[in-house]
Amino acid sequence: DTAVSQTPKYLVTQMGNDKSIKCEQNLGHDTMYWYKQDSKKFLKIMFSYNNKELIINETVPNRFSPKSPDKAHLNLHINSLELGDSAVYFCASSQDRWVAKNIQYFGAGTRLSVL
Amino acid sequence: DQQVKQNSPSLSVQEGRISILNCDYTNSMFDYFLWYKKYPAEGPTFLISISSIKDKNEDGRFTVFLNKSAKHLSLHIVPSQPGDSAVYFCAVGSSNTGKLIFGQGTTLQVKP
Numbered sequence: 713d714t715a716v717s718q719t720p721k722y723l724v725t726q727m728g729n730d731k732s733i734k735c736e737q738n739l740g741h742d743t744m745y746w747y748k749q750d751s752k753k754f755l756k757i758m759f760s761y762n763n764k765e766l767i768i769n770e771t772v773p774n775r776f777s778p779k780s781p782d783k784a785h786l787n788l789h790i791n792s793l794e795l796g797d798s799a800v801y802f803c804a805s806s807q808d809r810w811v812a813k814n815i816q817y818f819g820a821g822t823r824l825s826v827l
Numbered sequence: 828d829q830q831v832k833q834n835s836p837s838l839s840v841q842e843g844r845i846s847i848l849n850c851d852y853t854n855s856m857f858d859y860f861l862w863y864k865k866y867p868a869e870g871p872t873f874l875i876s877i878s879s880i881k882d883k884n885e886d887g888r889f890t891v892f893l894n895k896s897a898k899h900l901s902l903h904i905v906p907s908q909p910g911d912s913a914v915y916f917c918a919v920g921s922s923n924t925g926k927l928i929f930g931q932g933t934t935l936q937v938k939p
Contacts, residue, residue, distance in 0.1 A: 716870070743925065754829070755871070755916060755929035768926055802870055811920035811927055812859045812878065818870030 715739050718803045718819035725793055726827055733788045733822045735803030743767075744786035745804040745816065746778060755802065761786055762809045790824075798826045830854055831919050833930035841938055846904040848933050850917030853898065857919040860893060861927070862902045865914040874915075875902070878922075907937045 718735045725731055737744060745768075746758040760768035761780040775791040790797060803819040830853045840846045848862075858879035863871035877884040877891045877900075884891050890903045900917055914932040 747929075753931040755918075757926055757928075760925055762925070804870070809925040810922060811925060812922040813876075815873040815876075816927065818863075818872070820868065820870050 714819075716803055716805055716817050716819040718801075718822055720822060721820065722823050722825075724825045724827065727793055727795060729793050730789070730791045731793060731824070732790070733801055733803075733824075735786045735788070735819060737784055737803075737805040737817070739805055739807075739817060741805040741807050741817075742783055743806045743809045743814075744780065744783070745806075746786065746788050747802040747804060747818075749800040749802060749821070751799070759786075759788075760809070767809055793824075793826045795826050798824055800824070829931075831917060831928050831930040833915075833917060833933045835933050836931075837934040837936070839936045839938065840907050842909055843906045846902075846907045846911065846935055846937065848902040848904075848915050848917075848935065850900040850902075850919075850930050851898060852900070852919050852928075854919075855895070855898065856921055857928075858922050859920045860891070860900050861918045861920075862889075862891060863916045863918060863929075865916065865932070871916055904935075907935075909937050909939050911935060912937050 716737045743762045745760045759778040764780045800821045804816040806814040806816045861876040862874040865871040892901045917930045918927045920927045
């Protein structure tokens, strides 16, 4: 039973399309995250939600909109996809929002390819 | 402007020998440091952590060393095993924020 699951695993789409990636955690955690791993392999935080409240919002284009319907789910919607959005997107969760002593558990990633 | 750097993209060691992975950071405000391991087609998994009040933390074959004056973090794996072959990410954070900053990873290959 996967702790943090994200779907789809692979997503191939055309420029200009709108797509969503879903994430669910069954760990009972309060905090969820979206990371982007770009071509240079850095894992960069995009957003974080704590109990459905947005707490981290990095410099991400407005085309990216996270939505947390409840604390177990954090979905990522991307409008007007661009070539530069091609990356692997990871969802993660942790017991609470503070980094100290709070292990982040990651999903397996969604590889997005924009053609 | 990368605040966390892992300058070795890859490392190859023989089974049974020591693996040493390095990480440098720029901001002295960081006070919590972690290592994650990632296998292909999986997400990163937590390996070991250390807070700034310590300079060493050990967990079985894995030891993390922190040199605050040099802003340098290292992970030692002794003895290395083929199953340790993976990408290792260091991550740093401040205990009063919810944000971790990751390095770009080092691919470790342990040869039998």
